Amino acid sequence: MSLFPIFAPASAAVVTGSFASSGVTSLESNATSFTFSGVDLGTAASNRHIVIAAVTAAGSASNGASVTVGGASASLVIRASGADNTRAELWIASLPSGTTGDVVIVWSVAKDRCGYAAWAMYGANATASDTATDSDTTPSFTIDVPANGYLIAGAGFNGPSSVPTATWTGVTEDYDETTKPNSGQTGGSVALATAASGRTVSFSPSSGLSLCAMAAASFTPA
Numbered sequence: 511m512s513l514f515p516i517f518a519p520a521s522a523a524v525v526t527g528s529f530a531s532s533g534v535t536s537l538e539s540n541a542t543s544f545t546f547s548g549v550d551l552g553t554a555a556s557n558r559h560i561v562i563a564a565v566t567a568a569g570s571a572s573n574g575a576s577v578t579v580g581g582a583s584a585s586l587v588i589r590a591s592g593a594d595n596t597r598a599e600l601w602i603a604s605l606p607s608g609t610t611g612d613v614v615i616v617w618s619v620a621k622d623r624c625g626y627a628a629w630a631m632y633g634a635n636a637t638a639s640d641t642a643t644d645s646d647t648t649p650s651f652t653i654d655v656p657a658n659g660y661l662i663a664g665a666g667f668n669g670p671s672s673v674p675t676a677t678w679t680g681v682t683e684d685y686d687e688t689t690k691p692n693s694g695q696t697g698g699s700v701a702l703a704t705a706a707s708g709r710t711v712s713f714s715p716s717s718g719l720s721l722c723a724m725a726a727a728s729f730t731p732a
Contacts, residue, residue, distance in 0.1 A: 631660055659729055
């Protein structure tokens with residue numbers, strides 16, 4: 511008989527996440543502020559963060575000035591700047607309550623189109639473990655992902671005359687949408703139980719791109 515108490519090993523902390531929703535403006539509005547009303551934000555939980563991909567293709571030089579999600583202010587995680595002022599940005603906000611809400615994206619100067627995507631992420635540190643960007647017309651990068659972590663990537667792009675569709679590697683594709691007659695947005699995510707050093711993430715367009723901006727971030731358990 512053992513004289514010492516036996517303790518069960520503690521369960522490892524794990525980040526879980528899911529793609530919630532995405533959308534694009536329906537008209538060229540030439541505005542600085544874009545509101546996506548009543549969008550799906552996933553299941554409410556005390557340890558939930560919402561990650562927003564905000565994209566805009568071409569136009570005047572402009573960075574995201576602010577993003578709010580369900581009334582909560584988001585913080586910038588990473589920004590990718592591509593040719594002709596294309597932007598892809600990831601923002602994060604703590605949002606423990608609510609299953610729907612408004613996503614409001616404000617740019618520093620007026621844009622004619624904007625797109626968003628939202629992921630609900632649970633049990634994560636709000637500070638990214640690693641980030642990566644690419645602005646090549648053959649978009650690809652490597653990124654480190656911690657054990658039991660979560661990886662999110664979003665991109666905005668232009669095709670020369672039509673909107674290509676995207677086929678992703680390194681993440682599971684979550685959305686693929688047209689933002690303008692020759693522009694689009696796409697993105698994906700993945701949860702990894704085992705740490706990955708230098709994981710390659712890329713997407714192959716169905717036809718050539720004239721410009722692109724892609725941003726990604728990985729998150730570790732809190």
